[in-house]
Structure formats: structure tokens, C-alpha cells
Amino acid sequence: MFVSRLKIYNFRNLADQSIELGSGAVYISGLNGNGKTNLVEAIYLLSGSRSFRTNSSSELLKWGEKECSIFGSVTTSLGSEELGLIFTPGERRALSNGKELDSMTDLIGRLRVIAFSPADLSLVKGSPSGRRRFLDRHMVDLNPPFVKVLMAYQRALASKSAVLKQPGCTYAHLKPWNELLAQSCGKIVDNRVKFLESLSDKSQSFHKLYAPMDGDLSLTLESDFYQDGRVLSDDEILGKFENAAPREMAMKSASLGAQRDDLQITLGGVDARAYASQGQTRSVVLSMKLGVIEMIEAATGESPVVILDDVDSELDRARSERLFSALVSKPRQIIVTGTEGPSQQLIHRPELRILNVSQGVVTAS
Ligand SMILES: Nc1ncnc2c1ncn2[C@@H]1O[C@H](COP(=O)(O)OP(=O)(O)O)[C@@H](O)[C@H]1O
Ligand SMILES: [Mg+2]
Known part of the structure; x- marks a missing residue:
């Protein structure tokens, strides 16, 4: 799949404009602070995900403006579609071919984007919530x-948390929420385990190419509901919730559930979250993302759009060349930002488009 055209209105520092991207590789150059990341962020948002740089939609509005929008023409093997997003302070709306969708989640699956960005190191080194x-994002x-x-699950968890905060809360109040949570908890954990089995295999093969000296990479789920290689049954999960209830009622907060799972990343037999160096962390993240790209291609028969934001500032030459070789080995739309000009592998792509961003204005060169 690819995004052939982008229309921007009041989005961050970008000028209102229509931008042709074509169907193949795009290199976006420009000095720092001119809007390269803003441009790829706009594409990323059309995939229905939250921004990789902020949780707050109002940050996306050009300073002083009350509404902004992004439209993108997306082509897949099924045909073409114009996806749109409109942000106002406190509201987000999604559109397809000019018609408003019922919810933001209806955008999901229409445009798949995998982004590599300098913030990715936190996937290994940051908090469990990022992992x-x-x-969850890639399972979706x-x-x-x-x-x-x-x-x-999130709705039931929010209700349970509210109940726990009420004075005089008894187990009778919690029970219906625990029953609901136990059901979706089992499904979520089961899906996470299966997803990781496949991702671990795929990432491991990439990692062997990138950094064989770092030892084997392995990804597994750490969960209270996954023990000895088995996901607990709904009844066993409910039993655990019942056992946790006195403590939860004393603490007035939900301390057990899928919201406590973590992704365990082992490199050469040790916990990468604690011990991996920066270089090792980068190789792990690249391998995981390349693994996800392959899983999406195997499951959907279609390549996601790949964004590489400023990777040259992050990767040494050898790593970045291996990354590009892996990515250009299949016909994928690759959108790269940088200050130093396209890499050798990109220069040789016949369909390469080079754009320049200067103070928010994008021009083709
Ligand atoms: N909501 C906003 N309104 C106007 N300008 C913004 C907004 N958010 C960020 N900017 C500006 O966008 C510029 C950063 O653009 P960015 O895409 O990060 O640059 P780079 O080319 O280095 O990737 C900065 O000058 C920043 O001040
Ligand atoms: Mg940037």
C-alpha cells in the first residue's frame, strides 16, 4: 500500500499545501526544525494511531488555530481511498472519501504504517506501557x-477502578467487573503470547544478520496469567482476581490484570531492558520492527508504508545500510527524512522522489 498524495491544513508548522508522494521511495530533506518530522507524523496519524511524539491532539494544531486537518490518498490492492482526519481542541474526527466514520478506530487497517524514529530506544529502555x-498496536x-x-477491557477496567474508589465498596460491587475483565483478559494475553511467538522468530532472524555478536534475541510475554508456557483459563483468571480483591479494595486501585503485562526482551540470555547498550538496543528495535513488517505482509499480503525519521542521526553507517537493504528488498513505499541526502540504496531506486522542507513549505526537487 502507499500514500500518493497528502493535503495539509493548519497542521503544526506546515504550510497549507498538497504534496505528491508517488508510490515508491520518498526522501524528505531539510534543515532541523523545518518540519520533516511533522510531515511524516501527519502520514502516521492517518493510520489511526496516536502520534509517536505526543498524546495531546491540541499540540497538532498550528499555534493559535482552532482546527487542523490531514487528508491522504491511500492505494491498496483493493483500490484507492481518501482518508481524512480533522482535529479541534478536544475532538478528533476521521473520514473516508469525504464521509465521516463512526469512530477513530474505524480508520484502523486502512493504512498501515511502521515508523522508525529516534524515540524508539524507549521501546526497550522505557516503561512497560510503551511495550x-x-x-497491542501491531496485534490490531x-x-x-x-x-x-x-x-x-479498558472500559471494564475504568469502571472497576471507579467502583474501587467509591466508599463502602464490597466484593459484590467488584464481581461483575471482574467477571467481564477475566474474559477479555484471557483473550488479550492469549493473543499477546501468540503474536510474540511469531515476532520472536522473525526478529531473531533479522537480529542474527545485524548483530550476531550480541547473542540470541528472544521476546516473551511476562504476565500474571501466563505460567509455565500456558495461558490460564478464564476460571483460573477469575480466581486470581478474587484473591486480589481484598488488597485492591484496601489500595482502592486495580492492581491485577493485562494492564500489568510486560514484554520481556532477552539478549544473549540477559534482560535487555536492564542491560543492553545503546547500540544493542538499536539492533533489537530494528529487528523487532522488521519482524512486524514481515508479519503484516504475511498476514495481509500487503506491505505497510515504512517511515524512517532521522535514522541517520541514530544509526552508524553499517547498520543503516543493512536496514535499507532489508527494506528495499521488497516493493514497499519507504519515506525517509534526513539532513544528509538519500543513502546509496535509495539513490538507485528508479521512482525516488526528493522533497525539501523549508519553514514548513514542501517543494519537489
Ligand atoms: N503546533 C505547532 N504549531 C506551529 N509550529 C509548530 C507546532 N508544533 C511544532 N512546531 C514547530 O515545528 C518545528 C519542528 O518541526 P520538525 O518537524 O520537528 O522539524 P525537523 O525538520 O527537525 O524534523 C519547530 O520549529 C516547532 O517549533
Ligand atoms: Mg525531525
Whole structure:
């Protein structure tokens, strides 16, 4: 799949404009602070994900403006579609071919984007919530209806948390929420385990190419509901919730559930979250993302759009060349930003487009 054209209105520092991207490789050059990341962020948002740089939609609005929008023409093997997003302070709306979609989650699956950015190191080194987001987001890429299970879980968890905060809360108040949570918890954990089995294999083969000297990479789920290689049954999960109830009622917060899972990353037999160096962390993240790209291609028969934001500032030459070789080995739309000009592998792409961003204005060169 590819995004052939982008229309920007009041988005961050970008000028209002229509930008032709074509169907192949795009290199976006420009000095720092001119809007390269803003441009790829706009494309990323059309995939229905939250921004990789902010959780707050109002940051996306050009300073002083009350509404901004992004439209993108997306082509897949099924045909073409114009996806749109409109942001106002406190509201986000999604459109397809000019018609408003019921919810933002209806965007999911129409445009899949995998982004590599300097912030990725936190996937290994940051908090468990970032790793859970990575898992859940890509599980939804592979299986869009799964987002409903995740949302049902989040809703039940929010209700349970509210009940726990009420004075005089007894187990009778918690029980219906625990029953609901136990069901979706089992599904979520089961999906995470299966997703990781496949991702671990695929990432491991990439990692062997990148950094064989770092030892074997292995990805597994750390969860209270996954023990001895087995996901607990719904009844066993509910039993655990019942056992945790006195403590949860004393603490007035939900301390057990899929919201506590983590992704364990082992490199050469040790915990990469604690011990991996920067260089090792980069190789792990690249291998995981390349693994996800292959999983999406195997499951959907279609390549996601790949964004590489400023990777040259992050990767040494050898690593960056190996990354490009892996990415250009299949016909994928690759959108790269940088200050130093396209790499050798990109220069030789016949369809390469070079854009320049200067103070938010994008021109083709
Ligand atoms: N909401 C906004 N409104 C106007 N300008 C913004 C907004 N958000 C960020 N910017 C500006 O965008 C520029 C950063 O653009 P960015 O895409 O990060 O640059 P780079 O080319 O280095 O990737 C900065 O000058 C920043 O001040
Ligand atoms: Mg940038």
C-alpha cells in the first residue's frame, strides 16, 4: 500500500499545501526544525494511531488555530481511498472519501504504517506501557477487530477502578467487573503470547544478520496469567482476581490484570531492558520492527508504508545500510527524512522522489 498524495491544513508548522508522494521511495530533506518530522507524523496519524511524539491532539494544531486537518490518498490492492482526519481542541474526527466514520478506530487497517524514529530506544529502555502499546498496536494491525476486545477491557477496567474508589465498596460491587475483565483478559494475553511467538522468530532472524555478536534475541510475554508456557483459563483468571480483591479494595486501585503485562526482551540470555547498550538496543528495535513488517505482509499480503525519521542521526553507517537493504528488498513505499541526502540504496531506486522542507513549505526537487 502507499500514500500518493497528502493535503495539509493548519497542521503544526506546515504550510497549507498538497504534496505528491508517488508510490515508491520518498526522501524528505531539510534543515532541523523545518518540519520533516511533522510531515511524516501527519502520514502516521492517518493510520489511526496516536502520534509517536505526543498524546495531546491540541499540540497538532498550528499555534493559535482552532482546527487542523490531514487528508491522504491511500492505494491498496483493493483500490484507492481518501482518508481524512480533522482535529479541534478536544475532538478528533476521521473520514473516508469525504464521509465521516463512526469512530477513530474505524480508520484502523486502512493504512498501515511502521515508523522508525529516534524515540524508539524507549521501546526497550522505557516503561512497560510503551511495550504493551507496541504489542497491542501491531496485534490490531494484523487483526483490526481485536481493537474491540482491547477497548472492552479498558472500559471494564475504568469502571472497576471507579467502583474501587467509591466508599463502602464490597466484593459484590467488584464481581461483575471482574467477571467481564477475566474474559477479555484471557483473550488479550492469549493473543499477546501468540503474536510474540511469531515476532520472536522473525526478529531473531533479522537480529542474527545485524548483530550476531550480541547473542540470541528472544521476546516473551511476562504476565500474571501466563505460567509455565500456558495461558490460564478464564476460571483460573477469575480466581486470581478474587484473591486480589481484598488488597485492591484496601489500595482502592486495580492492581491485577493485562494492564500489568510486560514484554520481556532477552539478549544473549540477559534482560535487555536492564542491560543492553545503546547500540544493542538499536539492533533489537530494528529487528523487532522488521519482524512486524514481515508479519503484516504475511498476514495481509500487503506491505505497510515504512517511515524512517532521522535514522541517520541514530544509526552508524553499517547498520543503516543493512536496514535499507532489508527494506528495499521488497516493493514497499519507504519515506525517509534526513539532513544528509538519500543513502546509496535509495539513490538507485528508479521512482525516488526528493522533497525539501523549508519553514514548513514542501517543494519537489
Ligand atoms: N503546533 C505547532 N504549531 C506551529 N509550529 C509548530 C507546532 N508544533 C511544532 N512546531 C514547530 O515545528 C518545528 C519542528 O518541526 P520538525 O518537524 O520537528 O522539524 P525537523 O525538520 O527537525 O524534523 C519547530 O520549529 C516547532 O517549533
Ligand atoms: Mg525531525
